[in-house]
Amino acid sequence: MxxxxxxxxxxxxxxxxxxxxxxxxxxxATNNEVEILKKIDSVKIEIRDDNYKISLGKKHLVSNDKVEIENFIKSNLEYMRNSKIYIIGSSETTFSKTKPIFDVLKKYDLMNFKLVTN
Structure with a gap:
Protein backbone atom coordinates (compact mmCIF):
# COMPACT_ATOMS: atom_id res chain seq x y z
CA MET A 1 0.00 0.00 0.00
CA ALA A 29 -2.56 20.55 -19.21
CA THR A 30 -1.30 18.23 -21.86
CA ASN A 31 2.31 18.68 -22.95
CA ASN A 32 0.97 19.85 -26.31
CA GLU A 33 -1.09 22.57 -24.69
CA VAL A 34 1.77 23.79 -22.50
CA GLU A 35 3.94 24.21 -25.61
CA ILE A 36 1.14 26.08 -27.41
CA LEU A 37 0.60 28.46 -24.50
CA LYS A 38 4.32 29.30 -24.50
CA LYS A 39 4.36 30.24 -28.19
CA ILE A 40 4.04 34.00 -28.45
CA ASP A 41 4.00 34.17 -32.26
CA SER A 42 1.03 31.83 -32.67
CA VAL A 43 -2.67 32.60 -32.86
CA LYS A 44 -4.78 30.95 -30.18
CA ILE A 45 -8.55 30.72 -30.50
CA GLU A 46 -10.12 29.40 -27.30
CA ILE A 47 -13.66 28.08 -27.48
CA ARG A 48 -15.17 28.68 -24.07
CA ASP A 49 -18.58 27.86 -22.66
CA ASP A 50 -20.00 31.37 -23.09
CA ASN A 51 -17.60 33.15 -25.49
CA TYR A 52 -14.49 32.93 -27.64
CA LYS A 53 -11.03 34.31 -26.87
CA ILE A 54 -8.63 35.12 -29.67
CA SER A 55 -5.01 35.88 -28.76
CA LEU A 56 -2.64 37.34 -31.35
CA GLY A 57 0.63 38.12 -29.63
CA LYS A 58 -0.29 40.97 -27.30
CA LYS A 59 -3.74 41.59 -28.84
CA HIS A 60 -6.75 39.82 -27.36
CA LEU A 61 -10.46 39.69 -28.09
CA VAL A 62 -13.06 38.07 -25.87
CA SER A 63 -16.48 38.01 -27.48
CA ASN A 64 -19.40 35.84 -28.51
CA ASP A 65 -20.46 38.12 -31.39
CA LYS A 66 -19.63 36.61 -34.79
CA VAL A 67 -19.39 40.03 -36.48
CA GLU A 68 -16.94 41.33 -33.88
CA ILE A 69 -14.83 38.17 -34.22
CA GLU A 70 -14.84 38.46 -38.01
CA ASN A 71 -13.79 42.13 -37.88
CA PHE A 72 -10.95 41.29 -35.48
CA ILE A 73 -9.71 38.49 -37.74
CA LYS A 74 -10.09 40.67 -40.85
CA SER A 75 -8.05 43.50 -39.32
CA ASN A 76 -5.27 41.07 -38.33
CA LEU A 77 -5.39 38.93 -41.46
CA GLU A 78 -1.73 39.32 -42.46
CA TYR A 79 -0.52 38.39 -38.97
CA MET A 80 -2.76 35.33 -38.97
CA ARG A 81 -1.55 34.18 -42.39
CA ASN A 82 2.05 34.20 -41.15
CA SER A 83 1.32 32.43 -37.84
CA LYS A 84 0.28 28.99 -36.70
CA ILE A 85 -3.36 28.94 -35.63
CA TYR A 86 -4.49 26.76 -32.73
CA ILE A 87 -8.15 26.22 -31.93
CA ILE A 88 -8.38 25.13 -28.31
CA GLY A 89 -11.54 23.62 -26.86
CA SER A 90 -12.68 21.04 -24.38
CA SER A 91 -13.39 17.48 -25.44
CA GLU A 92 -17.11 18.20 -24.94
CA THR A 93 -17.14 21.14 -27.37
CA THR A 94 -19.75 20.57 -30.05
CA PHE A 95 -19.42 21.30 -33.76
CA SER A 96 -22.20 23.89 -33.55
CA LYS A 97 -20.12 25.81 -31.00
CA THR A 98 -17.03 25.80 -33.26
CA LYS A 99 -18.84 26.36 -36.56
CA PRO A 100 -18.79 30.20 -36.38
CA ILE A 101 -15.00 30.12 -36.02
CA PHE A 102 -14.61 27.61 -38.86
CA ASP A 103 -16.86 29.73 -41.10
CA VAL A 104 -14.78 32.88 -40.56
CA LEU A 105 -11.48 31.05 -41.02
CA LYS A 106 -12.77 29.45 -44.23
CA LYS A 107 -14.05 32.78 -45.54
CA TYR A 108 -10.56 34.31 -45.26
CA ASP A 109 -8.75 31.16 -46.40
CA LEU A 110 -7.10 30.53 -43.03
CA MET A 111 -7.39 26.77 -43.06
CA ASN A 112 -3.90 26.13 -41.63
CA PHE A 113 -5.07 25.49 -38.06
CA LYS A 114 -4.67 22.71 -35.54
CA LEU A 115 -7.38 21.56 -33.16
CA VAL A 116 -6.29 21.02 -29.57
CA THR A 117 -8.47 19.63 -26.79
CA ASN A 118 -7.92 20.42 -23.16
Whole structure:
Protein backbone atom coordinates (compact mmCIF):
# COMPACT_ATOMS: atom_id res chain seq x y z
CA MET A 1 0.00 0.00 0.00
CA UNK A 2 2.87 2.39 0.80
CA UNK A 3 4.44 1.70 -2.60
CA UNK A 4 1.24 2.71 -4.38
CA UNK A 5 0.94 5.88 -2.29
CA UNK A 6 4.55 6.83 -2.97
CA UNK A 7 4.16 6.12 -6.68
CA UNK A 8 1.15 8.43 -6.88
CA UNK A 9 3.00 11.08 -4.86
CA UNK A 10 6.00 11.02 -7.20
CA UNK A 11 3.74 11.03 -10.24
CA UNK A 12 2.04 14.16 -8.94
CA UNK A 13 5.41 15.79 -8.30
CA UNK A 14 6.45 15.22 -11.90
CA UNK A 15 3.28 16.65 -13.43
CA UNK A 16 2.59 19.40 -10.89
CA UNK A 17 4.51 22.05 -12.89
CA UNK A 18 2.02 21.65 -15.74
CA UNK A 19 -0.99 22.55 -13.63
CA UNK A 20 -3.06 25.32 -15.12
CA UNK A 21 -5.44 27.27 -12.94
CA UNK A 22 -8.57 28.19 -14.80
CA UNK A 23 -11.47 30.10 -13.20
CA UNK A 24 -12.73 27.92 -10.34
CA UNK A 25 -11.32 24.60 -11.46
CA UNK A 26 -7.87 23.09 -11.69
CA UNK A 27 -6.99 20.82 -14.54
CA UNK A 28 -3.88 19.18 -15.94
CA ALA A 29 -2.56 20.55 -19.21
CA THR A 30 -1.30 18.23 -21.86
CA ASN A 31 2.31 18.68 -22.95
CA ASN A 32 0.97 19.85 -26.31
CA GLU A 33 -1.09 22.57 -24.69
CA VAL A 34 1.77 23.79 -22.50
CA GLU A 35 3.94 24.21 -25.61
CA ILE A 36 1.14 26.08 -27.41
CA LEU A 37 0.60 28.46 -24.50
CA LYS A 38 4.32 29.30 -24.50
CA LYS A 39 4.36 30.24 -28.19
CA ILE A 40 4.04 34.00 -28.45
CA ASP A 41 4.00 34.17 -32.26
CA SER A 42 1.03 31.83 -32.67
CA VAL A 43 -2.67 32.60 -32.86
CA LYS A 44 -4.78 30.95 -30.18
CA ILE A 45 -8.55 30.72 -30.50
CA GLU A 46 -10.12 29.40 -27.30
CA ILE A 47 -13.66 28.08 -27.48
CA ARG A 48 -15.17 28.68 -24.07
CA ASP A 49 -18.58 27.86 -22.66
CA ASP A 50 -20.00 31.37 -23.09
CA ASN A 51 -17.60 33.15 -25.49
CA TYR A 52 -14.49 32.93 -27.64
CA LYS A 53 -11.03 34.31 -26.87
CA ILE A 54 -8.63 35.12 -29.67
CA SER A 55 -5.01 35.88 -28.76
CA LEU A 56 -2.64 37.34 -31.35
CA GLY A 57 0.63 38.12 -29.63
CA LYS A 58 -0.29 40.97 -27.30
CA LYS A 59 -3.74 41.59 -28.84
CA HIS A 60 -6.75 39.82 -27.36
CA LEU A 61 -10.46 39.69 -28.09
CA VAL A 62 -13.06 38.07 -25.87
CA SER A 63 -16.48 38.01 -27.48
CA ASN A 64 -19.40 35.84 -28.51
CA ASP A 65 -20.46 38.12 -31.39
CA LYS A 66 -19.63 36.61 -34.79
CA VAL A 67 -19.39 40.03 -36.48
CA GLU A 68 -16.94 41.33 -33.88
CA ILE A 69 -14.83 38.17 -34.22
CA GLU A 70 -14.84 38.46 -38.01
CA ASN A 71 -13.79 42.13 -37.88
CA PHE A 72 -10.95 41.29 -35.48
CA ILE A 73 -9.71 38.49 -37.74
CA LYS A 74 -10.09 40.67 -40.85
CA SER A 75 -8.05 43.50 -39.32
CA ASN A 76 -5.27 41.07 -38.33
CA LEU A 77 -5.39 38.93 -41.46
CA GLU A 78 -1.73 39.32 -42.46
CA TYR A 79 -0.52 38.39 -38.97
CA MET A 80 -2.76 35.33 -38.97
CA ARG A 81 -1.55 34.18 -42.39
CA ASN A 82 2.05 34.20 -41.15
CA SER A 83 1.32 32.43 -37.84
CA LYS A 84 0.28 28.99 -36.70
CA ILE A 85 -3.36 28.94 -35.63
CA TYR A 86 -4.49 26.76 -32.73
CA ILE A 87 -8.15 26.22 -31.93
CA ILE A 88 -8.38 25.13 -28.31
CA GLY A 89 -11.54 23.62 -26.86
CA SER A 90 -12.68 21.04 -24.38
CA SER A 91 -13.39 17.48 -25.44
CA GLU A 92 -17.11 18.20 -24.94
CA THR A 93 -17.14 21.14 -27.37
CA THR A 94 -19.75 20.57 -30.05
CA PHE A 95 -19.42 21.30 -33.76
CA SER A 96 -22.20 23.89 -33.55
CA LYS A 97 -20.12 25.81 -31.00
CA THR A 98 -17.03 25.80 -33.26
CA LYS A 99 -18.84 26.36 -36.56
CA PRO A 100 -18.79 30.20 -36.38
CA ILE A 101 -15.00 30.12 -36.02
CA PHE A 102 -14.61 27.61 -38.86
CA ASP A 103 -16.86 29.73 -41.10
CA VAL A 104 -14.78 32.88 -40.56
CA LEU A 105 -11.48 31.05 -41.02
CA LYS A 106 -12.77 29.45 -44.23
CA LYS A 107 -14.05 32.78 -45.54
CA TYR A 108 -10.56 34.31 -45.26
CA ASP A 109 -8.75 31.16 -46.40
CA LEU A 110 -7.10 30.53 -43.03
CA MET A 111 -7.39 26.77 -43.06
CA ASN A 112 -3.90 26.13 -41.63
CA PHE A 113 -5.07 25.49 -38.06
CA LYS A 114 -4.67 22.71 -35.54
CA LEU A 115 -7.38 21.56 -33.16
CA VAL A 116 -6.29 21.02 -29.57
CA THR A 117 -8.47 19.63 -26.79
CA ASN A 118 -7.92 20.42 -23.16
Missing amino acids: KKIGLSIFFLLLTIAPTLIFKSKETRF
